[in-house]
Amino acid sequence: MDVRERTYEEKITEFEARIARGEKIEPGDWMPDEYRKQLIRMIGQHAHSEIVGMLPEGKWIPHAPGFRRKLTLIAKVQDEAGHGQLLYRAAETLGKSREEMLEELLEGKAKYSNVFNYPTPTWADVGMIGWLVDGAAVVNQRMIAKSSYGPYARAMKRICFEESFHIKQGQDLLIKMVYGTEEQKQMAQDALNRWWHPTLMMLGMPDSDSPHLEKLKRWGVKVKTNDELRQEFIDLVVPQLKSVGLNPPDDNLYYDEKTGHWHFTEPDYNELKRVIKGDGPCNKERMEARRKAHEEGRWVRQALAVAKHKREAPAV
Amino acid sequence: MNDTQLPIWEVFHQEKRGASHVHVGAVHASDEEMALQMAKEQFARRQECVSLWVVREEHVVKTNYDVPFFFARNTDKEYREVYGFPAPLKGKHRE
Numbered sequence: 001m002d003v004r005e006r007t008y009e010e011k012i013t014e015f016e017a018r019i020a021r022g023e024k025i026e027p028g029d030w031m032p033d034e035y036r037k038q039l040i041r042m043i044g045q046h047a048h049s050e051i052v053g054m055l056p057e058g059k060w061i062p063h064a065p066g067f068r069r070k071l072t073l074i075a076k077v078q079d080e081a082g083h084g085q086l087l088y089r090a091a092e093t094l095g096k097s098r099e100e101m102l103e104e105l106l107e108g109k110a111k112y113s114n115v116f117n118y119p120t121p122t123w124a125d126v127g128m129i130g131w132l133v134d135g136a137a138v139v140n141q142r143m144i145a146k147s148s149y150g151p152y153a154r155a156m157k158r159i160c161f162e163e164s165f166h167i168k169q170g171q172d173l174l175i176k177m178v179y180g181t182e183e184q185k186q187m188a189q190d191a192l193n194r195w196w197h198p199t200l201m202m203l204g205m206p207d208s209d210s211p212h213l214e215k216l217k218r219w220g221v222k223v224k225t226n227d228e229l230r231q232e233f234i235d236l237v238v239p240q241l242k243s244v245g246l247n248p249p250d251d252n253l254y255y256d257e258k259t260g261h262w263h264f265t266e267p268d269y270n271e272l273k274r275v276i277k278g279d280g281p282c283n284k285e286r287m288e289a290r291r292k293a294h295e296e297g298r299w300v301r302q303a304l305a306v307a308k309h310k311r312e313a314p315a316v
Numbered sequence: 317m318n319d320t321q322l323p324i325w326e327v328f329h330q331e332k333r334g335a336s337h338v339h340v341g342a343v344h345a346s347d348e349e350m351a352l353q354m355a356k357e358q359f360a361r362r363q364e365c366v367s368l369w370v371v372r373e374e375h376v377v378k379t380n381y382d383v384p385f386f387f388a389r390n391t392d393k394e395y396r397e398v399y400g401f402p403a404p405l406k407g408k409h410r411e
Contacts, residue, residue, distance in 0.1 A: 026381055028378075028380060028381050028382070029381050029382070030382070078357075078361075079361075082357070082358050082361070085343070085344075085358065086341060086358070089324070089341065089342050089343075089344075092324070097321060098320065098321055098344065099320045099321040102320045103320075154341075155341070158340075158341075162362070298319065301319035301320065302319050304319075304322075304345075304346055304350060305319045305322060305346050306346060307346045307347040308346075308347040308348070308349055308350075309347070
């Protein structure tokens, strides 16, 4: 038996061959530092997005129109908390603790999805987040479910299943508004106008501005490029919206018979960079709300952190 | 006080009586009671479930992916397989 230490070249050849065969990488496997680093970054940002993503919709729980809509929204926000926890755990298998990640978020050092830094002034925004934002998230997450890191791919399967309920409740809510009064229909169209560009940005920088793309694809971290995901989302969602008379705010949106795809105007990626770096309409508000929730929940966490055997008086 | 980490518990989920318990993920919790509660919230919120097991992550003994020869079948073990016994039945079903 050959017990000599393998060289870096041998390890990376074996690692890349495993991925090329379509096998998953599991915790404990050797992996290049850059693979580990990129995955911790991606999974961490994904987890933070779920946690911050509870805020724009959570605000509508007390104002939901009717008891069923209120229960639905509570269930959806609980799902997002659950997704955040699944993702923090997936990142932990790569060697970064949940505590560290939560601290980075509270200290404002962590990045999260641009979309949650936009306001939700009307009830139609709740529906638009489900239809567009969760719709785009599922396109991205279905891809991740096929990516090379086992724990991340496994978490995605569970998450995608729950996101389909999120999309349906958003569509249902908006379709009822579209077939309601003229004012309700206008409210739905206004929400689409506001969420369209931020949602397209959510799928990331264009391929021409993604320096690590080649490596991330070779390592199976990304199975599709950002531009491919964006086109897939557009092709999926445009016919859905048009079927109920909602029109995306893009004068150059048309179906191209030759390519079989919808042609669309690219969003302003400089705005995406600004919002990710902290300068969006609601970044400050979101971080303040997150810190407040963290402080107000401290007594609950401290009570829960005391294990049962320490809570109960010992039997005499 | 560390109140955002907590110990890790692996969760095993049984969908119905007669099925195997299947590993579905993990939760963070300070004790067994909280671990079961968190596991129920996280993994049995929609999916059918009749039983959950939680096990402290460090109590799970694992093989190492780096030692493939542990599972290697170095010698011919066809005598463990159905295909190792090819003698056909003389069929009255043909008549």
